[in-house]
Amino acid sequence: MTPFSFARATDADDALRLASARGGRYLGGGTNLVDLMRETIERPTALIDVTGLSSTIGERDDGGLLIGAAVRNTAVAEHAAVRARYPALARAILSGASGQIRNMATVGGNILQRTRCAYFYDNAGSRCNKRNPGEGCDAIEGFNRMHAILGASPSCVATHPSDMCVALAAFDATAHLLGADGERRLPLTELHHLPNGRPDDETLLKPGELITAVELPAERWFARSTYRKVRDRASYAFALISVAAALKIDGDRISDVRLALGGVAHKPWRAHKAEAALRGAPATAEHFRDAARAELAGAVPLSHNGFKIELAERTIVAVLQELAGEIA
Amino acid sequence: MRFVINDTDIETDIDPRTSLLDLLREQIGLTGTKKGCNQGACGACTVLVDGERILSCLALAVQYEGRQVTTVEGLADQAGLHPLQKAFIEHDGFQCGYCTPGQLCSAIGMAAELQRGLPSHVTGDLSAMAIRATREELAERMSGNLCRCGAHNGIIDAIDEVFGERRGQQGYDAEMPEKVA
Ligand SMILES: Cc1cc2nc3c(=O)[nH]c(=O)nc-3n(C[C@H](O)[C@H](O)[C@H](O)COP(=O)(O)OP(=O)(O)OC[C@H]3O[C@@H](n4cnc5c(N)ncnc54)[C@H](O)[C@@H]3O)c2cc1C
Ligand code: SF4
Ligand code: FES
Ligand code: FES
Numbered sequence: 093m094t095p096f097s098f099a100r101a102t103d104a105d106d107a108l109r110l111a112s113a114r115g116g117r118y119l120g121g122g123t124n125l126v127d128l129m130r131e132t133i134e135r136p137t138a139l140i141d142v143t144g145l146s147s148t149i150g151e152r153d154d155g156g157l158l159i160g161a162a163v164r165n166t167a168v169a170e171h172a173a174v175r176a177r178y179p180a181l182a183r184a185i186l187s188g189a190s191g192q193i194r195n196m197a198t199v200g201g202n203i204l205q206r207t208r209c210a211y212f213y214d215n216a217g218s219r220c221n222k223r224n225p226g227e228g229c230d231a232i233e234g235f236n237r238m239h240a241i242l243g244a245s246p247s248c249v250a251t252h253p254s255d256m257c258v259a260l261a262a263f264d265a266t267a268h269l270l271g272a273d274g275e276r277r278l279p280l281t282e283l284h285h286l287p288n289g290r291p292d293d294e295t296l297l298k299p300g301e302l303i304t305a306v307e308l309p310a311e312r313w314f315a316r317s318t319y320r321k322v323r324d325r326a327s328y329a330f331a332l333i334s335v336a337a338a339l340k341i342d343g344d345r346i347s348d349v350r351l352a353l354g355g356v357a358h359k360p361w362r363a364h365k366a367e368a369a370l371r372g373a374p375a376t377a378e379h380f381r382d383a384a385r386a387e388l389a390g391a392v393p394l395s396h397n398g399f400k401i402e403l404a405e406r407t408i409v410a411v412l413q414e415l416a417g418e419i420a
Numbered sequence: 421m422r423f424v425i426n427d428t429d430i431e432t433d434i435d436p437r438t439s440l441l442d443l444l445r446e447q448i449g450l451t452g453t454k455k456g457c458n459q460g461a462c463g464a465c466t467v468l469v470d471g472e473r474i475l476s477c478l479a480l481a482v483q484y485e486g487r488q489v490t491t492v493e494g495l496a497d498q499a500g501l502h503p504l505q506k507a508f509i510e511h512d513g514f515q516c517g518y519c520t521p522g523q524l525c526s527a528i529g530m531a532a533e534l535q536r537g538l539p540s541h542v543t544g545d546l547s548a549m550a551i552r553a554t555r556e557e558l559a560e561r562m563s564g565n566l567c568r569c570g571a572h573n574g575i576i577d578a579i580d581e582v583f584g585e586r587r588g589q590q591g592y593d594a595e596m597p598e599k600v601a
């Protein structure tokens with residue numbers, strides 16, 4: 093690890109002040125940043141501990157929920173309102189990492205965790221455009237079984253590893269940000285970039301900008317939602333494919349739907365095409381399959397991950413069937 | 421900088437780069453907590469902070485200044501081994517023993533989570549406020565602790581006996597009457 097100074101922020105303004113004075117990085121639970129610092133992939137000269145910032149989950153007047161950025165992942169999944177009204181979010185978090193890591197990880201840190209691409213981590217031995225812009229990407233011709241099938245570029249085929257973000261993307265969550273120019277809000281689906289030519293430029297956040305909270309809208313029908321994760325072992329593994337979905341049915345027709353995929357792209361992938369195909373359609377397996385195919389029509393397999401396309405299709409259909417069955 | 425480790429106050433100067441794991445092992449000499457992967461993947465370094473299980477290898481020690489840290493060395497008391505330690509011996513919950521300190525601390529933190537009603541990946545009904553401590557629940561909740569010797573069945577047997585749903589039932593722990601959760 094390269095040397096750094098350490099300071100604890102007392103509130104969001106203090107964090108911002110410390111970050112601009114020291115040019116530092118924010119530190120949540122450290123479960124991703126400390127690991128990357130040990131590998132000298134990240135080399136901040138100052139760390140500002142933001143775990144003392146808002147760690148409450150509050151009800152909004154309009155019925156939504158506001159989750160402080162310092163809330164631990166365990167606390168989000170444990171919260172009664174999250175479990176009852178946004179079950180896909182609780183399930184997504186509980187399917188990620190381990191009990192110990194979820195106790196440490198914060199909401200802000202989870203959103204900004206970096207890819208688990210093995211070549212990105214292999215600081216000494218591999219070429220990676222995310223680590224060293226312009227040097228090439230060893231994953232494209234390499235072991236890319238875990239990598240992206242949607243929205244990738246010739247520069248980078250990495251995936252965003254978060255489970256939590258997939259549920260947040262499905263639920264139209266909004267990130268609350270605080271920066272030198274004041275507060276602003278960003279839909280979570282816009283916060284992360286696709287890799288394009290600059291995979292090192294991962295988010296819309298400006299230097300020093302802090303995530304203060306995440307807001308979930310007050311849609312009562314999100315109570316009918318779930319998250320399914322397909323992985324190489326039953327627990328404690330990153331997603332090959334994951335699906336977060338919420339389904340609203342009136343009569344025998346789908347009146348509204350939210351669908352997002354994990355393990356497929358450089359960002360949590362909101363499946364807008366599938367949603368458009370589903371709205372107004374009958375809630376049958378056939379229509380679920382057609383919608384999944386509409387979303388995956390643009391999927392591009394790499395040498396080792398072609399299986400992900402069919403796996404994604406089947407997982408989408410299974411999750412929608414589960415939700416439709418729950419309603420019937 | 422002040423740390424409270426196994427109920428003992430400890431003052432020590434540290435480099436901010438020091439992990440909680442290295443503080444425990446290298447600076448304080450508490451080598452019970454093990455370093456397996458040093459990257460969050462094995463659970464060998466699990467300790468309890470204010471009763472919650474965390475990975476000490478991914479924790480910067482400075483972040484835990486003033487907090488109550490419990491390591492495997494803090495589990496036994498005057499009366500002897502912790503009931504879970506005894507159950508690990510009884511059920512062959514280890515072979516080489518390298519993962520054991522992490523398994524023990526993790527299981528104790530896990531039991532508290534289960535008791536307060538935290539759901540897990542395998543919990544069917546998320547709205548249930550009480551969750552049955554089935555073997556499936558225990559195994560899922562312990563998935564962050566790997567055992568390279570493959571003693572998982574013995575580990576879950578031991579945890580099941582002390583924290584599982586059959587604990588205290590007639591006949592179940594009759595062979596080991598001295599063990600109480
Ligand atoms: C072995 C292992 C397995 C894992 N498995 C999974 C899995 O299956 N699914 C999954 O989703 N995740 C998994 N994870 C990743 C884990 O979820 C993340 O490491 C964790 O969520 C990061 O949160 P943190 O608070 O520790 O972040 P940190 O490591 O503290 O920070 C991460 C990044 O966020 C920035 N940051 C933190 N807070 C803020 C803020 N408020 N504002 C602005 N920037 C901020 C930091 O500067 C840093 O760049 C795994 C991790 C490990 C080590
Ligand atoms: S896929 Fe992206 S992160 Fe992985 S080696 Fe290529 S450029 Fe780096
Ligand atoms: S040493 Fe900490 S998880 Fe392996
Ligand atoms: S007993 Fe050897 S690693 Fe678990």
